[in-house]
Amino acid sequence: MKLEGKTAVVTGGSRGIGRAVCIELAQRGANVVFCYASGEEAARETLSLCDAGRAAGDTGKTCMARCDVAKAEDVKALMDFAGKTFGRIDILVNNAGVTRDGLLMKMKEEDFDRVIAVNLKGAFLCMKEVSRLMMKQRYGRIVNVSSVVGLHGNAGQMNYAASKAGVIGMTKSMAKELGSRQITVNAVAPGFIDTDMTAGLSEEYVKKMTEAIPAGRIGSARDVAQAVAFLASDLAGYITGQVLLVDGGMGM
Numbered sequence: 001m002k003l004e005g006k007t008a009v010v011t012g013g014s015r016g017i018g019r020a021v022c023i024e025l026a027q028r029g030a031n032v033v034f035c036y037a038s039g040e041e042a043a044r045e046t047l048s049l050c051d052a053g054r055a056a057g058d059t060g061k062t063c064m065a066r067c068d069v070a071k072a073e074d075v076k077a078l079m080d081f082a083g084k085t086f087g088r089i090d091i092l093v094n095n096a097g098v099t100r101d102g103l104l105m106k107m108k109e110e111d112f113d114r115v116i117a118v119n120l121k122g123a124f125l126c127m128k129e130v131s132r133l134m135m136k137q138r139y140g141r142i143v144n145v146s147s148v149v150g151l152h153g154n155a156g157q158m159n160y161a162a163s164k165a166g167v168i169g170m171t172k173s174m175a176k177e178l179g180s181r182q183i184t185v186n187a188v189a190p191g192f193i194d195t196d197m198t199a200g201l202s203e204e205y206v207k208k209m210t211e212a213i214p215a216g217r218i219g220s221a222r223d224v225a226q227a228v229a230f231l232a233s234d235l236a237g238y239i240t241g242q243v244l245l246v247d248g249g250m251g252m
Contacts, residue, residue, distance in 0.1 A: 001233040004029035004060070007086040008232065009079065011035050011069050011126060012096030014043040016195035017145060020221035021093055022062070024229045026050035030091065031060050033082040035067035037096070061086075069096045069122030070114075079129045088137055091232045092130045094123040094167070095145040101156050112159040119163035120170075127174055131183070140183035141232045144171050145224070146243065148191045148251045164189075168243055175241030184240040186231045191247025193219040215248030 008025045012018040013034025022034045023046070032050055036043040043064045050062040065081055067074045082089050097119045100111035123144055134140030149157055150164025168187055175185040192198065192209050198218075210218055227246045230236055245251050 001229055001235055002028055003091075003229075003233060004058075006090040006232075007031040007033070007082065007088055008091035008093065009033045009035075009082050009089055009126075009130065010093040010095060011067070011122065012037075013064070014039050014046050017190065017193065017221045017224050018093075018095040019046045019049070020225035021095060021228050022046055022050050023053050024222065024225035025091070025093075025232065026060060026062055027053045027055070028229060028233075029055070029058055029060050031086050032062045033065065033078070033085065034062070035065050035069070035078050035096070037066070037068050040066075068118075069126060070117035072125050075122075075125040075129050079126075079133070083133060089130055089133050090137075090139065091141045091143070092126060093143045093145070093228055093232070094126050096122050097145065097163075099157070099160050101160065103156050104158055107159065115159040116163050116166075119160070120166040123167055124170060127170070127185075131174070131178060134183050135178070135181045138181050140178070140181075141236070142171075142174065142178075142183065142185040143228050143231045144168075144185070144187040145228075146171070146187045146189045148189050148245060148247050151189060151243070151245075151251060171243070172241045179240055182237075184231070184236065186236070186240060187243045188224060188227050188231070189243050189245045189247065189251070190224045191219055191245065191250040193221060193224060193246075195221055213248040213250045214252065217248065219246060219248055
């Protein structure tokens with residue numbers, strides 16, 4: 001799954017799964033452009049980890065840029081930057097996401113709107129912008145980060161579940177639109193993963209969730225990153241429109 005000479009754009013790369021994806025792609029030789037909405041210090045840490053993880057003699061580069069993926073002008077600037085810096089974009093990983101949890105009766109409209117704007121509209125804007133370049137290249141790999149919540153739902157996360165289910169629908173639709181141009185579009189659906197989003201959960205809840213996972217452990221961000229790297233590689237050239245669950249069997 002070597003990616004030398006490929007250029008990848010990763011949204012939400014400053015922490016968690018996004019950071020792990022950036023590091024994984026960099027270790028496999030890809031140029032990586034990742035964006036972040038806030039937290040420049042964390043973004044710079046990702047930058048350093050990517051560069052430190054490259055093999056000796058690897059000439060790949062890592063760049064970072066601030067971007068709110070819910071804003072079309074920000075997304076265009078991000079893709080223009082990546083395209084002008086490296087001449088092409090081979091891989092897009094739509095990872096940027098937020099949560100604003102709450103039961104339906106108490107959920108604020110602005111919390112619903114923000115989650116949909118970042119998680120769903122953001123992926124739409126990025127795919128729309130990058131697809132133009134990939135179609136001209138007649139090559140591309142798009143990997144969208146969904147969630148098992150988008151497949152099974154979760155109490156208190158109606159907005160998040162709706163956004164992640166929408167990502168799956170867009171993935172399948174885009175796979176059909178772009179397949180003839182040698183562009184694959186797939187999604188990964190992480191299960192219970194050890195990230196900042198789960199760090200605040202109680203020990204009792206974590207124990208209960210772990211017991212329900214056939215693999216017997218909580219997933220790591222790298223577990224997801226390796227699945228993304230596979231779908232982004234030439235080994236997955238005949239796989240498109242699929243949702244790969246990275247959940248230790250939790251969703252069975």
